Amino acid sequence: SMTKSANTRPHEGGKNESTVSSIELEQQVFGDNPTEVRDTDHYTQEYVGGMVDKWDELIDWKKRSESEGRFFIDQLKSRGVHTVLDAATGTGFHSARLVEEGFDTVSADGSPQMLAKAFQNGIDYGGNVLRVVNADWRWLNRDVHGEFDAIICLGNSFTHLFSEHDRRKALAEFYAKLKHDGVLIIDQRNYDAVLDNGSGGNRTYYYCGDQVSAKPDHVDDGLARYKYTFPDNSEYFLNMYPLRKKYLRGLMRDVGFQKIDTYGDFQETYAESEPDYFIHVAEKS
Numbered sequence: 001s002m003t004k005s006a007n008t009r010p011h012e013g014g015k016n017e018s019t020v021s022s023i024e025l026e027q028q029v030f031g032d033n034p035t036e037v038r039d040t041d042h043y044t045q046e047y048v049g050g051m052v053d054k055w056d057e058l059i060d061w062k063k064r065s066e067s068e069g070r071f072f073i074d075q076l077k078s079r080g081v082h083t084v085l086d087a088a089t090g091t092g093f094h095s096a097r098l099v100e101e102g103f104d105t106v107s108a109d110g111s112p113q114m115l116a117k118a119f120q121n122g123i124d125y126g127g128n129v130l131r132v133v134n135a136d137w138r139w140l141n142r143d144v145h146g147e148f149d150a151i152i153c154l155g156n157s158f159t160h161l162f163s164e165h166d167r168r169k170a171l172a173e174f175y176a177k178l179k180h181d182g183v184l185i186i187d188q189r190n191y192d193a194v195l196d197n198g199s200g201g202n203r204t205y206y207y208c209g210d211q212v213s214a215k216p217d218h219v220d221d222g223l224a225r226y227k228y229t230f231p232d233n234s235e236y237f238l239n240m241y242p243l244r245k246k247y248l249r250g251l252m253r254d255v256g257f258q259k260i261d262t263y264g265d266f267q268e269t270y271a272e273s274e275p276d277y278f279i280h281v282a283e284k285s
């Protein structure tokens, strides 16, 4: 439940982010120059407090699973997958779904706050005890044991990596964590459309209904900063790297994935020909 006051002005406060541990943070901290925050490590300070709680209250899991359908489940089942690592568990939506479908699932995330929420959600929705592991993708093999038939990294999560080195490192860690015939599934927002439409992308997106809207606040080649507005008018921000589809496919190929299929997701509220999200399904052999 929301006991904290709504954070309607997330930039204020002037806390020095390097001295505040992520777990103590209740408010997002972007400092005086929010569009200069282009740092892979910043994600643990973005998914905090009100942002996490509200997001989860407002994005109806049932509606979300209806709009997503069986796409991921079918991809996994058609490949005979048993063991899955959800590398970007967040508040647990996909992990809970996988467990329900009978997959042997490990739920990892680099944010302890998100994992705490996911664990509680697992119990609240369906009474499942998720196996949560706090792990950053860049050091996945150090912190998660075993090999998996599949790794999923969904909900536009890979966009949080701000350097090519980090992207290559994360993909190499995913690759190493998979069995010889394993599959990696990563989705991403269609940033090509956002970057190429000239205005820097000014469309407003609504998540599962009209409760939460997302609007680009600043877009350039190195940053897509989105503003999320909730029904009580509180605002939160995420700073993301605008991945181009071809670029990400190229990186996956570079680390060794042999076959990469990219799907367009046409399930947003707007009926347009351009998909809002891409889903990459990458096979190791």
Ligand code: SAM
Pocket: 040, 043, 044, 047, 087, 088, 089, 090, 091, 092, 093, 094, 108, 109, 110, 111, 114, 135, 136, 137, 138, 153, 154, 155, 156, 157, 160, 161
């Ligand atoms: N998959 C979930 C969903 O769709 O609801 C959560 C998506 S959320 C947008 C992104 C998640 O990725 C956050 O929980 C964040 O903590 C995690 N994350 C971002 N960068 C990470 C990194 N380098 N290592 C591990 N987790 C990371």
